[in-house]
Each structure stands twice: as structure tokens, then as C-alpha cells.
Amino acid sequence: MNDTAERLRNLWNELLDHPAGAEDLDFFSLGGQSLIATRLIGRITEELGVQLRLRDVFDHPTLASLGVLVDAARERTRETGARAADDAPADGPVRLAHPPLRPYGAPLAPLQERFWKVERVLPQAAFFNQVMRVDLTGDLDRRLLMSALRGTVRRHDVLRATLEEGPDGPRQTVRPDFTVPVRQREYGDLDEAAREEVIRRAAKAESRLPFDLVREIPLRLRVLRFTATRSAVLVVTHHIAFDGWSRGQLVADVAAHYRARVEGTAAPEPLAYTYTDFAAWQAGHRAAGGMDASRAYWLDRLAPPYPDLRLPGALDDEDEYRSATQPVAVPAAALASVARLARRENTTDFTVLLAVFLLAVASRCGAPETMAAIQVANRRWPGTQKLVGLFSNTLVLRAPIDPAAPFEAYLRTVRAALLEAFDHQDVPLEEVVDALRERDGIDLADLLQVGFALQDPWVPETPVPGGLLRQASGLAVGDDQELDPTTFGLTMELRADGPALCGYVTYKADRYPPDVIKALVATFDGILRTVTEEPCTAVGPLVAEQAAL
Known part of the structure; x- marks a missing residue:
């Protein structure tokens, strides 16, 4: 097994339920879907320095056939002098230097610009509100959990940015001194039906309460406490800073920061670049005809x-x-x-x-x-x-x-x-x-x-010291x-x-x-x-x- 095959097999095992010795089982029979293929393509680019398309995975669905394709792509990379894996990000988004204690600005990504235009026309419509429900169970340290959330928001700078119109178009300004708005209320030990009704009503109210993106960050929380070991958290975000994929990432990062604080271990590794770095790159990429x-x-x-x-x-x-x-x-x-x-x-x-x-x-x-x-x-x-x-x-x-x-x-x-x-x-x-x-x-x-x-x-639940974070499948x-x-x-x-x-x-x-x-x-x-x-x-x-x- 050559280097490409070994590294590709590791990625395959990481993302799919791939039994050992079953290299001829295809991507689709192992439960592969488009989002898993997207993750696989991204990891292949990071690990092996070649950029594949979704059709490449679909048309080469076995580990063996995909390995041949990646090997050929790596050989072309060497022959043409294209960038190797280590410096490949120079062709895409890169991390920019930002002052740690002062606000810094960035252009909006093209997708953000479209949302901003609608938001300016209909500021009270709350069209782009998203409500994610996370159930908390167990003996969790509330203070450390909020600290973990702040660490996650500091990590993802788009969650602490406000927006404004500038002379050269809309801009987002990342705030080092941000506050995550939190509303909390105790409800007591309700039965399941009553508890679900309380959560449903609260979620509906939050979905209709618009953000003021000029003055507020695009994130707020509503915490509904039922017992000492059971709460529901409604994570309300504006779509201009958050999408469906972001839900799982947010929960995973909060869990990682919480574990680090409870166990006294290192925080998650720094990101290769932030969302506003990506937005700045993509704006330039579009302007250059990309x-x-x-x-x-x-x-x-x-x-x-x-x-x-x-x-x-x-x-x-x-x-x-x-x-x-x-x-x-x-x-x-x-x-x-x-x-x-x-x-x-x-x-x-x-x-x-x-x-x-x-x-x-x-x-x-x-x-x-x-x-x-x-x-x-x-x-x-x-x-x-x-x-x-x-x-x-x-x-x-x-x-x-x-x-x-x-x-x-x-x-x-x-x-x-x-x-x-x-x-x-x-x-x-x-x-x-x-x-x-x-x-x-x-x-x-x-x-x-x-x-x-x-x-x-x-993801049904994410274990953390003392309990679980469960991202609910939706609101009843x-x-x-x-x-x-x-x-x-x-x-x-x-x-x-x-x-x-x-x-x-x-x-x-x-x-x-x-x-x-x-x-x-x-x-x-x-x-x-x-x-x-x-x-x-x-x-x-x-x-x-x-x-x-």
C-alpha cells in the first residue's frame, strides 16, 4: 500500500463505517452522501494537496479507484509545479493579522451581501432568524458552560460582528468586547407535554424577534430551566452569520471548550483562518473574476x-x-x-x-x-x-x-x-x-x-464532563x-x-x-x-x- 492509499484509507475510515479489509466496498454502500463526500474532498485537499470535485467521488466510489485518481492528480501536481499540500492555502483563504484588543473590519462575503440587502429593506421581518434547541442534562457547571460559549464565540469572529454601511459598501466589524445576550427563566419540574409546550412557545417567540445587526451581534440565548439537571437552551442566530452546517460545529466547539475548562486541558487548536478572513478572500476572488x-x-x-x-x-x-x-x-x-x-x-x-x-x-x-x-x-x-x-x-x-x-x-x-x-x-x-x-x-x-x-x-448527544449536550431534532x-x-x-x-x-x-x-x-x-x-x-x-x-x- 503506497502513501496515498494509506492516507486515503485513514480518511475513509474516519468519515465512513469502513470495515477493515473491505477496500472494494463502495462509498454509497457504506452510507456515503453528498455532505460526507464534501467532507472527504476537503480532507483530501488538506492531507494530499489535490482538489477533487463531487463527481470524482461519485464516479470513483471505491477506495481503490479513488486512490488511483488521487495518485494521478498528485503526479500532475508534481509535474506542473503546482502548490503542494503544505502551502496550498495560499491559493485560497489565509489567516490575516488582527489586533487582539481592538475592533477590526472586513467586507461581507457575497452571500452575506444578499442577506444584508433584504435585511435593510425589511429590518423587522425576522425572515433570517434561526432557532436551534440544545437540551442540557446532568450535573453541568453553568459558569464554565457560559465561559465555554464565550470561548467559542471568540473563536468564530463572525458571531461577534456588527454590520454597517460604509462608503465602499457594507462592512462587518468584529468586537473584542462583546456580550452574548442571555434570557433565563425557571419553570420547575414540568411533565414532558407541558415542558415541550413551554419550549415550543419560547422558540416561536424568539423566531419572530428580529436582530438589530447594526447594534447587536447575530447571536442570543434563551435558557429554560426545569430542574437542577435539566434545561433547554434556545440558540437564536441570524442566518447572515450561521447556516445548517454551523449548528453541529457550534455544539462541538462549546463541548470542546467546556471539557478543556473542566479538565484543565488545552483549548481547541486555532483555526487555519476565520470566517471574516474567508469573506475578505472571497470578495477579492469575485472581484478578480474567480x-x-x-x-x-x-x-x-x-x-x-x-x-x-x-x-x-x-x-x-x-x-x-x-x-x-x-x-x-x-x-x-x-x-x-x-x-x-x-x-x-x-x-x-x-x-x-x-x-x-x-x-x-x-x-x-x-x-x-x-x-x-x-x-x-x-x-x-x-x-x-x-x-x-x-x-x-x-x-x-x-x-x-x-x-x-x-x-x-x-x-x-x-x-x-x-x-x-x-x-x-x-x-x-x-x-x-x-x-x-x-x-x-x-x-x-x-x-x-x-x-x-x-x-x-x-447528532443525538455530545458527552461532556458531568452530562450531555443534546442537539434536538427540531421543535414540535x-x-x-x-x-x-x-x-x-x-x-x-x-x-x-x-x-x-x-x-x-x-x-x-x-x-x-x-x-x-x-x-x-x-x-x-x-x-x-x-x-x-x-x-x-x-x-x-x-x-x-x-x-x-
Whole structure:
């Protein structure tokens, strides 16, 4: 086994459940998904000094075949004199020198700029509030836990930054003398139902309380204490400084700082660079034309006309941005069938489920083309995977329907569209929309008719000295619970629930009656059952059959 193979195997074992001696088992059969592939690519860049694309992992899914590809890439690196692994970060973000005791400034990252523009227009809307619930159990030292949080916020400078408009555009200023706002209240030893209701109401209130980003840092806490050994902490953040990936990183870093304080050990190693360092690099990268190719790709790919994905039975009422939900589930047996089909096609469960959802929407509305928006982590640069900050982006996928083609061919079309989109994920969708609006007169709503998400399983609990930090899977809502406003016509969001999946279709309540969404979920279930049993089923008859139900 050569050096590349040994180091790659170590990374493989770190990120996947890889039995010893099973080098020929493929990435997908070991539970590999897009986010794990993103982590693997980042670690390969850090350890071996080569930059891979997501399609490289998908097309070389075994350890042996991926090793051959990485070896060839390393050889090309040596032949062309490109940077080795040790100095590769010079081609990307690098750590800048900052005064430890004085405020320092940085430009906003391109994605942050888009959020800031909306925030300035609708400062009281609280569109971008995010509420993460962390349950604390055990004999935890509250003082040391708050100290650990402060250490984490000091580590991730974007969490202690305020924003302002400057003569050259918006800027963020990192504050050394920050305060994390904390509201605390004792509730006593409530039963589970009463406790969950208290948490739900508090979370709903926090989700509607806007941040003043000019005067406040984009983070606050609400602590609900029930007993000496049980509390719930609502971590409220503004999306301009925080995304879905950041949730797990924040909890992990707080846990690491807490262990260090309790055990008297060293704090976590310094980051390679901070989020504001990344923002400064990315702003310069864009100004130098580094995003031009991806921007051109999206201007071509998202040129109108677009399919009309409004479902039959839609209402003409004025859109007041009210939303509602309809539960959806994928049982364990169905998910196992999805996994088998995904492995056979060298793709992920996400791709199969997305393809089924797209066809379900098409069968209800009769569209000849499918289109949906998805969220991506967008953390391809080495070092970004350890940061708290805003990296996630929205990509819009388009896939035509060939009625004569079997589902497995349509699935390959969706797979190809996904991999192409991942190759061009850096440009904020809103920036592309601005250009399309000026050129073609389109609106963002034209592209956000439908959305789909398969969330990573939540880390159930993080052990710390004396207890546990448990990142809850979400806040309980009833089937008819009105959620925060949505800009999508409808979205389906699924999450792992043991060996099955559960989730919701969230939809605009002013546009769709509940029965319309229930029919969509039934169509999704029917198509999923059919294509996992018979992947060669022709798409045209399949769509027509479901539309007739």
C-alpha cells in the first residue's frame, strides 16, 4: 500500500463505517452522501494537496479507484509545479493579522451581501432568524458552560460582528468586547407535554424577534430551566452569520471548550483562518473574476421559459406569506429499497428521493420539465468545514422529462444535473437572479416554486464532563401549525428517523388547500413504491397513472 492509499484509507475510515479489509466496498454502500463526500474532498485537499470535485467521488466510489485518481492528480501536481499540500492555502483563504484588543473590519462575503440587502429593506421581518434547541442534562457547571460559549464565540469572529454601511459598501466589524445576550427563566419540574409546550412557545417567540445587526451581534440565548439537571437552551442566530452546517460545529466547539475548562486541558487548536478572513478572500476572488465562469453557467442554465409548477386546485388569494405543513414519511422498507437503487446507480438516497419528488410534482401539474431548488453546504475550500458562518447556497436544478424513457434514465439525468450544479455552487442564487431579472425580466419566485431537502441526521448527544449536550431534532409542531413565512410555493424536507425518514411538506397556505398537498404526498408515495420495485418503468405512463388518481 503506497502513501496515498494509506492516507486515503485513514480518511475513509474516519468519515465512513469502513470495515477493515473491505477496500472494494463502495462509498454509497457504506452510507456515503453528498455532505460526507464534501467532507472527504476537503480532507483530501488538506492531507494530499489535490482538489477533487463531487463527481470524482461519485464516479470513483471505491477506495481503490479513488486512490488511483488521487495518485494521478498528485503526479500532475508534481509535474506542473503546482502548490503542494503544505502551502496550498495560499491559493485560497489565509489567516490575516488582527489586533487582539481592538475592533477590526472586513467586507461581507457575497452571500452575506444578499442577506444584508433584504435585511435593510425589511429590518423587522425576522425572515433570517434561526432557532436551534440544545437540551442540557446532568450535573453541568453553568459558569464554565457560559465561559465555554464565550470561548467559542471568540473563536468564530463572525458571531461577534456588527454590520454597517460604509462608503465602499457594507462592512462587518468584529468586537473584542462583546456580550452574548442571555434570557433565563425557571419553570420547575414540568411533565414532558407541558415542558415541550413551554419550549415550543419560547422558540416561536424568539423566531419572530428580529436582530438589530447594526447594534447587536447575530447571536442570543434563551435558557429554560426545569430542574437542577435539566434545561433547554434556545440558540437564536441570524442566518447572515450561521447556516445548517454551523449548528453541529457550534455544539462541538462549546463541548470542546467546556471539557478543556473542566479538565484543565488545552483549548481547541486555532483555526487555519476565520470566517471574516474567508469573506475578505472571497470578495477579492469575485472581484478578480474567480466566479465569472460559474455565473455564466447559471445565466445559461436558468434562462427562461420555466415550467409552471403550480398544482391543480391552487387558490388565487393574495399571498400573505403564511405557511402550513403536511406530514410525510418514508418507511424503513421503502428507504432500504431507495438505498439499493441508489447503490446500483452510483448515486445517493437524496438523488433518488429528489427524482421521485420532481416527478410527483410534474404528475400533479402536467409540466414537461421538472425544476426544484436545493440547499448545498458550499464548503469546498480547505478549512471551511471547521468554521461557523454563512456558506450554504441555493441551487436550482432543471431536468426535462422524456415520457418514453425509464425511470432509471431520468434518475441519471437528475444525477448529472446535480453534479453540474455542484461544480458551480459558489455564486449566490440572488446574484444570478438579479442578472436574469435585468436581462429577461424574471423574478426570484419563478425559480423558487418548489424546493427539496434531505437533512443530515442530527447528532443525538455530545458527552461532556458531568452530562450531555443534546442537539434536538427540531421543535414540535402540529400538522396544521403555521410556520415561519416561506418564499417557496412548497418544499419537502425529510430527515432521518431511525431506519426511516420523516418530515413535512411546507406550503403557502394562501395558495393551496390542505387536500391539494395531501394528494401530492400520496402521489410521491405511489411513485416511490413503483420505481423502487421496477426502476425500468417508463416515466410517461407512470406520471399519467399517478395524475389520474
